Amino acid sequence: MLTLVPGCSSDEPDPLVVLGPWTGKEGEAFEATLKTLDDGTGREYTYEGTRSLRETLVSQLEADAPPDVAILNSIGELTEYARRGKLRPLAPEAAERAYKPWAPMLLVDNRQRTYWVPLKVDLKSLVWSKEGTPDGDPRWCVGLGSQATSGWPGTDWIEDILLHRAGHDVYEEWATGRLEWSAAPVKDAWTTWSRLLGDRSRASVERSLTTSYDGASEDGQPLGLLDSPGFDCTHEHQSAFIRYVYAGEDVSVEPSARFLGGPPEYRSAFEVAGDMAAVFSDDPAAQELVERLSGPAGRERWRAAAEPEVRPLFPHTAGLPPAPSATPVERKIDSLLTSPEQTLCFDASDVMPPELRDAFHRAVLEFFRTPTTERRDSLLRQLETVRVQMNENSGGDPSFRPPEDICAGPRG
Template sequence: MSRALRALLAACLLPLVPACAPGSPDPLVVLGPWTGAEGEAFEAALTRLDDGTGRTYTYEGTRSLRETLVSQLEADTPPDVAILNSIGELTEYARRGRLRPLAAETATRAYRPWAPTLLVDGRLRSFWVPLKVDLKSLVWSREGASGEDPSWCVGLASQATSGWPGTDWVEDILLHQAGPTLYSEWATSRLGWRDPAVRRAWTTWARLLREGPGAPVERSLTTSYEGVSGPGGPRGLLDSPGFDCTHEHQSAFIRYLYAGEDVRVEPSARYLDGRAEYRGAFEVSGDMAAVFSDDPAAQELVERLSGPVGRQRWRAEADPAVRPLFPTTTGLPPTEPVSPVEREIDALLTSRARTLCFDASDVMPPELRDAFHRAVLAFFRDSSEAHLTSLLEQLDTVRVEVDKVSGATRSFRPPEDICASPGG
């Protein structure tokens, strides 16, 4: 079934959708990572973006985003727009000629470090734009919990991408111990995994986790980052039975689990045995929109989604606990009062941080990123020096092999500068 036919059939299942009328243009298909309340809010914002343009939009939300997109590309039925969180994957699609360069107006919103430019056929081009972003270098705890002797909550299970909460730990530690320059070199494969600074980040993580009771190893390996589910859904690791923990290292998105509770958030730097000059550095992630279609309306949709109107409508549709954060607040009107947690995160993200660096594993090619995830899980079980040496050697082997297969040519260069000041 073609992409256009699939989208048209989906639209015709909805009552009174004008796209089903004879001669109407096909709905644009948007593939993205949001489901549940997040997906509903984004889909509602998409619907309100029509504004009489005559185009309608079909949103396909999935937790298996990479697998879904790969299968659609193999069937030559790509979405018009896809929203991905991996610069490594986006870079690969650009290298293979599957992405369309952004239109000029949208390219001005390709804020670094979420959207670095690529050298393609001798020209620096922008191929994706951040829609929603998150701050990662954060620690969550209960109000009143002492930060002097934390015991850490760790849940590493996440379906096909288990292990990423552990890679976030290693990345954040390396950023604060070695600084943005070395961090960037490592994330973009210009620095090997056996470098002493990289090894120290792994051993620091193991030492921090050994200092408190936390939870048994197998429980952490098999429990989701959302924690144990109760009658009302996920409870968060701070509330989950079997986790004797006081602090959690997790991205800003986790606030939906603790909305309205007596939970505080603070920068992670002071917990990571880092250097004082790097306390203003923060790791970030993002969900970026890229165009896979030659339909001009796909470019127009990304331009509207990334602009003030799209942002305002998305925020208006979203519940406070899943309200999106943006790379800059420029052009946004004041909103209704927000929680102290959201206010703190937004201030760090847009003004108080000195340097923002994109999530290192999401910069890496998918094969290397996946090997990193697996290595973290193996290290969590056995953090001995000998085992770590073996794991780092294996990761270096994968790094070299991936570089051979997808190495840069004279006409193409992947991004290298993945850190920037707030505001791009």
């Protein structure tokens, strides 16, 4: 926790509390941004960074002590908080930057309003390899562990496969609870993932299940899966953020589409994620802070404060050209993210209600251990039961469902 702008008297307002997902170098860069950001309010900021974001926020809400601003990557969670009256609609200045697919408008109390805005984004449909790696059959690195939500690297695989083999219309229907989990395109995505990974020994499976997505540690530092002991692999399917573990190395990155076997017309689709800021308090200074953080000046300060390996990526509409010191990898990712020809679709599991998302994470771990048709069908039946329950809980009220428009062009 860091309190910024020291010194206050007894009649000064309490510091604004910002809760976010960034720790380590990412957290330091964001704290430095807050420290240098002139928001015009004269307020202090307290930043709380945690990898257990949902658990921390739920605990604070239950104690009736929410942060003023929280930064989340889950549209499903944000929808839940909005419909429960925990979020405040954004002021017009920030709402203008809340474009699809990261921040579609939400229907709450029969009114269409904007409740969050992306601060930074990531491109997910990427494959990494070492420079000079033969362009033959890839041996895939897989690390499914995570501190809070193990399994999401596997759900990213299945989402990306479905997007590129079935197209963004089917992807949207599935992600937003309008397509059954037993549907043929969904089954195909799970089977394709198993086929692409190939036969794996029991030791290899257990290693993947217990190793973090950012690899085995070396002297307490993350070590990419391409470099990790025991991982005899040539390619890694992972989001743009993973570049931080390969800083200074000769790595290549390319779109994942050519590895997934989908038709050519779906190759211009990309899965994306985002870290979105939402206001939980009635303090006008919280709205002003979000407006400044999401604007060009705030983003320039943030990028300047971050080391190259954790430098944030921004949506093109309110983004910046690549930094003068950007690496070739950084420039390649930025060009893919901001190309007007691309269709960008938000991470499907982060659109789903939290209960369904968590069940999806667990199911992927079980399927990875036992990738049989029987096990797949059993897991999909379980996930379909959760989907039906979520839809029934909505009672037909669209306010209780995630937004259906989660794919758009980068300028949309």
